[in-house]
Amino acid sequence: MPSSPLLSRRRFLHAAGALGAAAALADPCVARAAGNVVRPIGWRDLGTYSGTDAAGRRVKAILAGSSRYLIGPWYAGTYTRYLPDGYIDLKGTDERAIRLPAMAAVATATALTTRTYDERALSSANAIIRTRNLIRTLAARHRANNPDTATRWGSGWQTALWGYYTALAGWLLWDELNATERDQLSSMLIWEADRLTTGNGIYLVGTSGHQLYMTRTDGTVVSPGDSKAEEDNWSAAALSLAAVMMPAHPNVARWKRRNVELLLAAAACPADLTSNKTINGIRLSSWLQGTNIANDGTLQNHARLHPLYMVAFDQSLYQGFVFGLANQAAPRAALHNINRTYAALVSKPFPLPDGGTSFIYRSNSAEIYYPEGNDWGTHFPFYFGNFDLLVTLTGQGTGIHPAAAKWERRHNESQLALMSRFADGRTYGASAENTYYGREHRIGAMAGQAYLTLFLARNTMGNRLRWR
Template sequence: MKSILANESRYLIGPAYASKYTSYEPDGYLNLGGTNERAVRLPGMTAVTVATALKLGVYDSRNLSESNATIRLMNLIKTIAARHMSNNTNTSTRWGHGWQTALWAYYDGVAAWLMWDKLSTTDRDKVVNMLVDEAKRLTTGNDVYLIGTSGNQLYETRRDGTAVTPGDSKTEENQWSAALLGLTLSMMPTHPDAAAWSTRYKQLAVSATAKPADLRGRSTVNGITLSTWLQGHNIANDGTLENHGFLHPLYMIVDQGLYEATVNGLAGTCAPNAAKHNVALMYSALVDKQFPASGGGTKTIYTPGSYEVHYPEGNDWGTEFPMYFGGFDQLVSLFGLDSTVSTPAATWEKLHNDRQIALQARHTDGRTYGSLTENNYYGREQRVGVISALTYLTTWLVNNSGGNKTCWTNS
């Protein structure tokens, strides 16, 4: 993972940055080129990647010095926060209050926290404003709606079986929204809204991976009685889920929940068990559940002895995603969530991450992908970067010489 992070961070802050960020605005911040996902999420992922590499001594300076990489990184962190609507009145450059913007703020917030000593008081304040503003929106929701009392709901399927968003699980959205709250709470535990953030954080985390069976019985997680609070579910009882209209293994990679232990670990606190609710079940579905194969018979999603992945109903994103699975494997192994699977997560991690390193070895600049058939997401390199960064940071927190800094709690 250290090797993967070193390669990808070198590419992202080197040639990728140089080709994209070619001008500054009159106020001294970068021209991000817009206010959409491509313009804000991608530099946010780059920022987490490079901040982690620099902070933990992983950065490879063969093509760009550490000092110059730091200058570029700080440009990204400061610009993203400054352009958030809590700090920016210019409607042509401001972003925020959107479906995915909690995730963008989370990425920039993590990067800023890692590099806090290099930020001015003014820029720190802008990061705080961004995080608090996005957190405030999320605390207005209830047990049905993500925000307020209308609009986006927390579940693909309601308690009565009604499909709210057929074929489109809300797992991903709920997890990134919970992540924003967890980060804001970890950074600002004495804030007047901290109690509200904490409550909503746990609610969104547990709803993300709720299954039909959770709606029965008397189980509680972090003080939430599942059968009475949950109003629907996002995954099936067998640990699978749907996205883009079909069973989609890429969205069964619920690494965002496990990163909660990482963020809490930076603050010296424990992550709520709600953030890993049903994760072991979902991992088991990747490793051991049998699905029909095109030539007859059945196959598991993970291919025994191989990095190859079987997509039972196809994959609209491409053909090569070893880092996505390898990062998840490593997290599952670190937190001991593979006790029920036939082959340990560490075995899968090596298969998948060796393939990831082989993909990077094709390119002298450290990037992963070649043609769009491998991965057609426009943030594919940044996605590899942020997975490698957060997974390596988690590994460091678990295995550093001072002892394991991560833990989980049901309080």
């Protein structure tokens, strides 16, 4: 396999020397994890993408700024020492300790690999060292590789997503990892993927008792005001990545089947329960046992109709680039009901408190209307601009006006305006703008995955976003 377009051969050898001889000598084509072959990305077969189209320039700027901040000031202020075993101190095993560095790794690995990284504050070689530190430490601390119960993570409610981020970043920077790091990365992802194929095949995610549906077919509301859509599609993400990274693994068929099941469950609406449609071998009316969205495309989370969780279907649409990096078609299940949800954002009127109506996407504006309020803060343009872009690239905005591409411009220009307030590449100022403690990391992870989707859709070898 050819190496990635990350570095010239000379620069690669220089970086590898800084990282240690083991990384330079590791076979760049094949690594074995748990006895199974990992297939690196065949970059040469995927062509190149300059990011010079209008949407590309916007997302490229967002990714460059965000990754510069995360691997620069944020990393330097967060990781100040190595532990005796040579790994950085993650300072815990919870979401803050694991998900945040994993998202940062996705942003920076993407920027480096696609030659989008901004070196003004930190060289690419040093950015590689820091990103590799995040990846190798996260993988080593996963329970698949770590017997210490005080420092290990994994097998939890959200850990499939953390594993997905870590493995994606590692796959992008595969040439920079040594044999041990590759093995640990793959073992981590295998653990999380296998866990998701156990238990009841309809109701449960693994054996933890988490439901696939907010509302069951008999009308029972299992989790009032709390759709399971986001959890389903983030779990599906780990399965999709495991399947494309390790196509010869004996469990790959189970991973692919469970991936499709979770994607369909995530976007299931009441109309699907009587539908004779078959998607990726699953007949909706006979397999689905509940719903997560309404027939009008809206969903609830945090006890309200929540637009931020409607655009969380971005995780389903990212499967286009995941499979595309392996030159494979993604399952059509990832597109299920996306058009329905996007129409609810753009063209469904909602009542205003003082009378009249408003769409969630307010006309000729980047402003978002939250019909029942937003408990996360006030400024989220890229959450919507990212989704607009994905809808555009996957053709899921058909029949919806104004077009998704117009909304992408409005929302992402608003995102760039937020970033222009700071010199270091970050997005947010006052905590009220976005109260999530991983707010900068979320921007970085979305930007990385959005840019990879653009790369696969608009590269010199032709559109590689395909659906079967």
